Amino acid sequence: xxxxxxxxxxxxxxxxxxGVLLTAVAYTVWLERKVVGHMQNRWGPTRVGxxxxxxxxxxxxxxxxxxxxTPPHVYKPLYIAAPMIAVIFALTSIAVIPFGTYITIDGxxxxxxxxxxxxxxxxxxxxxTSIGVYGVALAGWSSNNKYSLLGGLRASAQMVSYEIxxxxxxxxxxxxxxxxxxxxxxNAQGGYFLGFIPRWNFFLQPIGFFCYLMxxxxxxxxxxxxxxxxxTELVAGYHTEYSAMKFAMFFMAEYAxxxxxxxxxxxxxxxxxxxxxxxxVWLQAHGAxxxxxxxxxxxxxxxxxxxxxxxxxxxxxxxxxxxxDQLMAFGWKFLLxxxxxxxxxxxxxxxW
Amino acid sequence: xxxxxxxxxxxxxxxxxxxxxxxxxxxIITIFMxxxxxxxxxxxxxxxxxxxxxALAGQVFVFFVMVVAAAESAVGLAIIIAxxxxxxxxxxxxxxxxxx
Amino acid sequence: MISIHLALFxxxxxxxVAGAVNLLAQRHPINAALSLIAVMxxxxxxYMLLGAEFxxxxxxxxxxxxxxxxxxxxxxxxxxxxEERTEGSRVAIIxxxxxxxxxxxxxxxxxxxxxxxxxxxxxxxxxxxxxxGQLLFHExxxxxxxxxxxILIAIMGAVVLASKPEPAAGGPSKKLATEQKxxx
Numbered sequence: 001x002x003x004x005x006x007x008x009x010x011x012x013x014x015x016x017x018x019g020v021l022l023t024a025v026a027y028t029v030w031l032e033r034k035v036v037g038h039m040q041n042r043w044g045p046t047r048v049g050x051x052x053x054x055x056x057x058x059x060x061x062x063x064x065x066x067x068x069x070t071p072p073h074v075y076k077p078l079y080i081a082a083p084m085i086a087v088i089f090a091l092t093s094i095a096v097i098p099f100g101t102y103i104t105i106d107g108x109x110x111x112x113x114x115x116x117x118x119x120x121x122x123x124x125x126x127x128x129t130s131i132g133v134y135g136v137a138l139a140g141w142s143s144n145n146k147y148s149l150l151g152g153l154r155a156s157a158q159m160v161s162y163e164i165x166x167x168x169x170x171x172x173x174x175x176x177x178x179x180x181x182x183x184x185x186x187n188a189q190g191g192y193f194l195g196f197i198p199r200w201n202f203f204l205q206p207i208g209f210f211c212y213l214m215x216x217x218x219x220x221x222x223x224x225x226x227x228x229x230x231x232t233e234l235v236a237g238y239h240t241e242y243s244a245m246k247f248a249m250f251f252m253a254e255y256a257x258x259x260x261x262x263x264x265x266x267x268x269x270x271x272x273x274x275x276x277x278x279x280x281v282w283l284q285a286h287g288a289x290x291x292x293x294x295x296x297x298x299x300x301x302x303x304x305x306x307x308x309x310x311x312x313x314x315x316x317x318x319x320x321x322x323x324x325d326q327l328m329a330f331g332w333k334f335l336l337x338x339x340x341x342x343x344x345x346x347x348x349x350x351x352w
Numbered sequence: 353x354x355x356x357x358x359x360x361x362x363x364x365x366x367x368x369x370x371x372x373x374x375x376x377x378x379x380i381i382t383i384f385m386x387x388x389x390x391x392x393x394x395x396x397x398x399x400x401x402x403x404x405x406x407a408l409a410g411q412v413f414v415f416f417v418m419v420v421a422a423a424e425s426a427v428g429l430a431i432i433i434a435x436x437x438x439x440x441x442x443x444x445x446x447x448x449x450x451x452x
Numbered sequence: 453m454i455s456i457h458l459a460l461f462x463x464x465x466x467x468x469v470a471g472a473v474n475l476l477a478q479r480h481p482i483n484a485a486l487s488l489i490a491v492m493x494x495x496x497x498x499y500m501l502l503g504a505e506f507x508x509x510x511x512x513x514x515x516x517x518x519x520x521x522x523x524x525x526x527x528x529x530x531x532x533x534x535e536e537r538t539e540g541s542r543v544a545i546i547x548x549x550x551x552x553x554x555x556x557x558x559x560x561x562x563x564x565x566x567x568x569x570x571x572x573x574x575x576x577x578x579x580x581x582x583x584x585g586q587l588l589f590h591e592x593x594x595x596x597x598x599x600x601x602x603i604l605i606a607i608m609g610a611v612v613l614a615s616k617p618e619p620a621a622g623g624p625s626k627k628l629a630t631e632q633k634x635x636x
Contacts (some may be wrong), residue, residue, distance in 0.1 A: 078482070107527065119580060123509035130517025141482075141528045153528065160521060180581055299590075353571030354461045360499075361560045362465045364493070368556035369472035375548040381481045385488050388519070389472055394497055395511075402578040403502045411504050412587050413581045418514050419599045423606035425519050429526045430613035435495070436530050437617075449474055 001108050014095075021094055022143050025255040026056035032313045039317040066244035069141075074241060078142035083242065083249035086135025090256035093128045097263050098123040098183050100273045104290060112298065113183070120329040122174070123181045125264065126167055127217060133159045135253065136228075140238035151237030154324060155221060155228030162218035162225075163330045168339035169211035172346040173201050173268045180317040186272035207342040209269045214335055216261040218327070220254060222312060224319040225327055262308035263301075270304050273297030359400035366393030378443050380432055384425065391421050460501055462492065468494035481532045485523050492516040504579040570626075 013282065030045065030052065037044025044054030048289045070079065100112035111117060118124065140152015177185040191199045202209050220223040229237040239250050266272055283293060322330065366389060373386030395414045400409025432442070439447055454462075471491035492515050499508040588596050606612045 120505045120509050123506070123513065123581070127509055127512035127517060128520075130513050133517070133521055134524070137524055137528070149528065153525065156525070157523065160518070353455065353573055354458055354501075355567075356572050357563050357567040358461065358465075359502075359572065360563050362468065362498075364556060364559050364563065365469055366472050368552050368559075369469075369476060372548055372552040373476050376476065376544045376551070379481055379532060380474075381523065381530075381532055382484050385475060385481075385484055385523060388515075389475060389488060389491065392492060392515070396495055396498060399499055399504050399507060400500050400572065402504070402579075403572050406577055408577065408579060408583060408587055409591075411507055411577070411584060412592050414504075414507055415510065415584070415588070416595055416599055418510060419603065422514060422519055423599075423603050425522060426606050426610040427613070429522055430610035432526065433614045436594065442530060442532050448470075 001110075005108060008101040009110050010114060012087075013112075017094055017099075017114055018091070018335070021091065021256065021259065024259055025252050026060065027057070028255050028259065028309055029251075030056050031309065031314070035310065035313045036317040039314075053337070058250075063244055063248040068244040068299035071241050073144045075142040075144060078138045079241075080246075081137050082139035082142060083137065083246045083253070086132060086257070089128050089132040089135065090253040090260070093125045093260045094256075094263070096124055096182065097260070097267065097271070098186070099301050100294060103294045111183075112294070113127045117181055117183045120180045122170060122180045122185075125260075126163070126170075129166070130160075130163060132253075132257070135250075136238055139242070139250070143238070143241040145241055148238050148240045151228050151240070155238055158221070158225065158228060158324075158327060158331070161217055161328060162215045162335070165211055165331060165335040165339050166215035166219060168336065168343055169208045169215060170268065171343050172205045172208040174341075175346050175350055176201060176204060182267050182272075186267055186274065189271040190274055192278075198271055198274065198276045200269065200274075202269045205269065205342070205346065207338065208346070209265075211335055211339045211342060212265065212269070214330075215339075216265065217315065218331060220257045220261055222254075222258065223316040224321050227321055227324050227327060230321060258309065258312055259305065262305045262312070265308055266301060266304040272304075273302045356400060356404050360397060363393045363397040363400065365398070366390075366396065371391075378445055380442050381429075381442050382436070383444065384428055388421060388425065391417060457501065461498070464494045464497040467491075468498070479534045481527050482524070485520060485527060487601050488523075489516050489520050492520070503577045505547070506579050506581045 033055070034044035034052065045055040048054045048058045070076070096118050098111065098113035098117070102109040102111055104110070136159065137152050137156040140148045140150075140155070143152075173179065173185060177188040179185065179188075180347045185201075189198070189200050193199055193203070197203065217223075221229055229239065239247055240252065279285070280293065280296070283296070370386045370388075370390030370393060373389065374383055377383050377386065395417055398414045398417070402408060402414075425437045435447060436442060441447065468491050471487040471494065474487040475491070478484045478487065494512060496508040496511045496516070499505075499511060
């Protein structure tokens, strides 16, 4: 592929994906408020636009017009940099995530992924998740406030502890697929058991999926693991001293992390863009245009991600939150041994 | 194409900055960070030589250096916390009770 | 025209050296920690240029994402403030900086003058995780196991060293004395 085509296609893909991601972040907030509202037997936002669909726009305008207060005793460079770090690294992981197969233009195969197929994509996503801890820790410390410091330290200790279980739960998938590349992992999930059950890793690695889901909830600081940022605990945790746009950035970072985790879960455990009905073969036989063939998997991917986000929000509406010592005990004494047992069992099963 | 000597010079500069930090700084945590900087400079030298001689053992050795650095920083920081508890200072010039 | 490889090497190299010099120049340890993180990220880029993709990812995950988080935690917990200038530090700056500069210029000159100008092409030795895994579990199995035990010992040592000391033996008798006073 000539260099200019690579650069132009990467820029176009980045623009589209970032636009879709930021809109998805805003509408995930809307979805959460609606779903949690209905679970609590109330309506959620209904006034702004039909079904409250313009609520995120109204929230965005509110954040823009709020007074951006910088308290006098904060450590200014880090105070301003911390939300930026959180948002940058929350949005970076989407660069290596494949959304579908290829689009062929003029004989060149353009992969539906911002970068080309990276050999160590999964490791890079783990690395970016590890660096996202700094946004939280530095926000808590630079606010020069005991509550923020304690909330920030608690949140970062929680994130660092659950990263280990996250990594270990993924090793089972890696053993089954034999590669760190996300495209290879999805392609290894093609085919069917007994002719109609798709060969998704969810059926082969249920314990791994459970560990991944718990570790992901704790990594993104969501209920039931959201003690560090709950409003009734430690005032508001590490974002106590933040207002307006900086607070909105932390919000955006949290929801972007949620979406990244949901994308990874579909890629690793639910077959990514592969559909359970295998209709691609039928469509190709009946001469569907190439655009439809390329975009239908992307729609399947998006549908699976939305199902995951719904599960996230469902758990948020249902469960109470853990106390901090229960949280750390769960991570170190239950989830880590479970992930290790899963890894050993998978290795033994594959070796035979 | 980048000559091998460029990588070695960069590694040497990082190592020299690490040594300078170790000698100049008075805060024990910054001294520790200079040690990590020295280790990183050496890692770059290993990887550059591994690429030059096509010996993958260089990269494996860097892996071990990282592991040992992790273990050493964990124990070192625990020692720093213990020293801080008793001497209430992080300045190495003030931890001099054994001096004549 | 410099090639993209050389341009990328220079960019990452300048960021790494700037971070290292900033580590020396900053007086507050948290700024020094953040510059060190920048150095490590730049070095991860350099490793990618040399083809060591697994090492670059491990550098970011382990060094920048775990070891430096530990450093930042300790700086926050111990509330390390700005460094003071003592007479020891003044002497070290007057003799240390010129000495290290001299030494490094000498070493750099020797390296540039007397080494071959053979170029290392980009991605010279692809260090894919599978090949490094093969080496780790076959030729280097014994060092691998020994370093695992080393980390286990380091974890236990760190927990023991950093735990709170037990309360002094004078406590219980003091309580008895006050209780007696109250009961009288």
